[in-house]
Amino acid sequence: MSALLRIFGAPAILFARTLSAIRQRGVDRRATMVQLVEIGSKSSLLIVSGLAFFGAVMVTIAWAQTRKYTGNITVVGPAYFELMLREFAPLLVALLAASRVGASTSAEIAAMSVNEQIEALELCAADPIAELVTPRFVASLIALPALMVIGTIAAAVSARVVVTTAFGADGSAFTDARFVDATDVLCAFVKGALCGAFIPLAAAARGLKAKGGAPAVGEAVTAAVVDASMGCLLIDFVVAAAFLLIGV
Amino acid sequence: MIRALGAFGLGVARLTGALALVLARTTLNLPRLDRRELFRSIVLFGYRSLPLALMAATLIGSTVVLQAGVYAVKFGARLYTGWAAGYALTREFGPLLLGLVMAARIGARNAAELALLNVNGQIEGLRGISLDPFRILVAPRVVGSAIAITCLGSVTFLVAVCFEAVSSYFSLGLPLRVFFDSYQDMLRVGDLVGGLTKTLAFGLAIALVSTVAGLRAKGGAVGVGQAAASAVVLSCAAIFSLDLLLTPFLTRLFG
């Protein structure tokens, strides 16, 4: 319970403050675009290669197992694609983004905190939440579902290519969307949006709290990435369980 | 474009060089590791991360059952849930997800600490009084965090499997005995060894990458933050790459 509070408490408070900052000061379009480009350009290589590697690993394992028990690897293809789209890709993309986005956001904001720049902004009549948190929050909320789509495609295509070229079987089943329905897609996007909202808030909360020089920055980054990854694991589990409970 | 590629290639080459250097100097220092520092890093990285690893284990276990279980039911293979979940956990998800969480916890912390020593000039200072910083600071950390992550991995597997059993009991109504029977029948020692090999590899990668990131840090608070951040990201990249390289090899070896 206390662990839950530790991970979600500060981000929840920051969420409320960010919403009220958005209501009062709106969203700075240009700053948000800058953050979008930042997240997109810095995370997409990591996420595409990570998920492509993961797709290859999964079919390698599936190949070894199906040869032992059922025989034909292509039967698991459509199920693999659904599982990838609904469960694996959202989870892994969220975890990778938690590392990439969480680490850089917290490092940047924590360095500003210990250099008194956040307080300087306040005395310049600027709202630090509106200046720093809002653009990152909105950008990550938009970017994460998009990165999830890219990641799913990377994993599926790499699985198909590996099956076709390395195992000499027909790989087209691994990009077969026969089992995919609207709820699968919905489940994936709910996970993406929630993690996308959570990651920058968790990171910014740790960054804003940093006090007292360079050691505080290191601690803030460590804590932020841990919070962000554990939070994403939790969000993922809760959403998956909720979709299972309502029976879709 | 070409220039960007060139810079990327140069960066990769530099990183590989630095990794090789740290690995080589750690290996050379293995026989005369500073015992106290080794013990300290095992406690710091291993014992202190235990609550986090346990929490991750429960989550990973329950999530894998949810994912595997639904499909086992769909394809009428409910009885195999134990095997499927156990196999997926030990061979792929356990090491991978634990690796990603530990990249955050241990990688970032190790990099931040070394970066701090570096930025404050303390590493240079050790050289100044003709002590080898590698023997005293770096090698024990590399060995310590690799040991810590492997131990955490074994504990995590155990806890996660128990949670899988419990959560498949609740979510799929699968009796615990059936779960463990199918687990026992079809899962072999090789699977466990395969999983632990991956965990060890990931642990070593996190230790090396974060050490290099920490030692390269420059310039105050900003530098420390960047070192920690790049340690996490590079560790994740290393984990996914190693997973790809090791899996075909391990599947051939252990089936």
Next chain:
Amino acid sequence: MRFGRVDALVDVTVSISPGEQVLVTGQAASGKTTWLKCLAGLQPPTSGHVRWGPDDVARLDLEERRRRQRSFGMVFQSDALFDSMSVLDNVMLPLTKRQVPRDEAVERARAVLDRVGLSAAHGKRPEELSGGMKKRVGVARAIVAQPSILLADDPFAGLDPSTERSIAELLLEVSRGRTLVTALPDPVASLPLARVLRFEQGRLGSVP
């Protein structure tokens, strides 16, 4: 560096009238910085009250606090300049965030930079400047929006004696007609302020 859970300040009651020139002294970690930041409403005191005129700062709502915070300008110990912006943009920041039109903001910022003796450094980045010049930029940013209260947190930290004297002159010059509260480890001859407070271990000590 870690303070643990030690209260930085205990039992400090001070009131400052408009136009007063106050020097706060005390060792490192004696609570001067915290006190200055509480005065400006940047940090809430863990207990006790900060009053601006008759009003308790903790009771003001966020908008009202932000509005009144505009009468404060602060020179930070770590300068707190933004390296991603030019010197001119740094000094303009308080004006642009107050919705001052750009042309007017540029003009006022240039005038203030001339006043602190940095006419030649407009286009430079803060990281290219020396410690004394950065401090001047910090002073320029603190006064550009004409605040009635100027706070300076250890403005001589890391400066050599001659730079220290010139920054002290600058502070005296720009604080004419304003309330000035400066925090320093020890009183210095170059900054003779009318009222001197001394914090000792978080308490108000006797003034020598």
